[in-house]
Amino acid sequence: MIARELMNRHFPYVTADADVDYVAKLLSECDIGVVPVVDEALSPIGIVTRSNLERARAPIRADLGDIPPFLLRNRAKPTFHPGPFALRDIMTSPAISVSSGAALPEIAKVMEDHHLKRAPVVDGHKLVGFVLLREVIQAIASGGALPPHERPVLSIRPRERNFCEVATAEEFRQLVAAHERELEAERDERRRAVAEMREQRIRELAAQRLTDAQWRELLANARKAASAGLAEHMLTRFPSQLCVDGGRAINAPDPHWPETLRGEPADVFRRWRNELHPRGFKIAAQIIDFPQGLPGDAALFLMWGGRS
Known part of the structure; x- marks a missing residue:
């Protein structure tokens, strides 16, 4: 077993200006x-424990004296009030670390030589985890230092992620990227759904025929437009597809655009050609919108402008 297999991967860390x-x-x-405590490259440069903080605690007023230990027994730890110290003044430095590939005997020797209860684990120079002395001792007692073919299987319960973990900026950037990918997938799905609905609508329109009642209604609306002083009227609007x-x-x-019409617009054009063109009416076709720079809806306009 090596440090990488035993280390705790979820832990907070700070820089020296915290x-x-x-x-x-x-x-x-x-x-x-x-x-x-790490530098900008996430290399450990020191550690802070409770004993380090005790040295930074604001001194107790002389007239009060120390609180007797029996009064503190079974009580919650008092709120920490720092004195006039910076973190780099109180941290233990340098941080004695072990390599992520270090074997159990090597880890145990380093911790024993330096009287460590905990040791940072580095991959190269980057901090990647922490090993605890009690877990090293437990692993050795369980046979973790034996050769692989003699080593019993050791199951270490993974630590639950908790609220004291500190993420890295890279993790946050990955979260942002994942969110953007989800939004783009949603946009693609909406575009696909809209395209399918539009294709279905086009198939329906291509099969739709103009009835006599609808034609009479179109002409009645055109007459109302003329009564309102207009010289043209939109007979029908339809997808350019x-x-x-x-x-x-x-x-x-x-x-030759009339030859491209299908469905109801083709029927409207034929009714104009057969019934209205001989009476002096003109017809025009136009693309009336361009979503994303592409032809959107088209329309047929009945025109009667100018003097007869």
């Missing part, structure tokens, strides 16, 4: 009893 009272709060919330060329001929404009 507030001492903040470090005290981390120590009270975490169960490993130590907060490592209803045209066999997606509306390109209408947008060009190409004089």
Whole structure:
């Protein structure tokens, strides 16, 4: 067994400019009893324990004296009030660490030589975990230092993630990236759903025919437009995809655009050609919107402007 297999991966850490009272709060919330201090490269440069904080505690007023130990028994630890110290003044430095590939005997020797109860684990120079002396002793007693073929299986219960963990900025960036991927997937799904609905609507429109009642209603609405002083009226509006060329001929404009019409718009054009064109009415087609720069809806306009 090596340090990487035994180490605790979830722990808080701070830089040397952290507030001492903040470090005290981390120590009270975490169960490993130590907060490592790292530099910008996440290399351990020191550690802070409860004993380090005691040296930074504001001195007790002389007229009060120390509180007798029997009065503190079974009571909650008092709120920490730091004195005029910076974290780098009270931390233990340098931080004695072990390599993530160190074997149990090597870890035990380092901890024994330096009288450590806890030791940072580094991968290269980067802090990646912590090993506790009690877990090293337990692993050795369980046979963790034996050769692999003689080593009994040792199951170490993973520590639960708790509220005292401190994430890295990289973890936060990964969370942002994951959120953006989810949003993009949702947008893609919405676009796909809209496209499917539009295709279904186009299929329905292509099969739809203009009834006599609908034609009479279109002409009645055109008459109302003329009564209101208008010189033209929109007879019908439809998706440009209803045209066999997606509306390109209408947008060009190409004089053969009527040949691209399907469904009800084709019927409207034929009724105009047969009934209204001989009476002096004109018809025009136009793309009336361009979502994302592409032809959107098209429309057919009945026109009667100018003097007869």
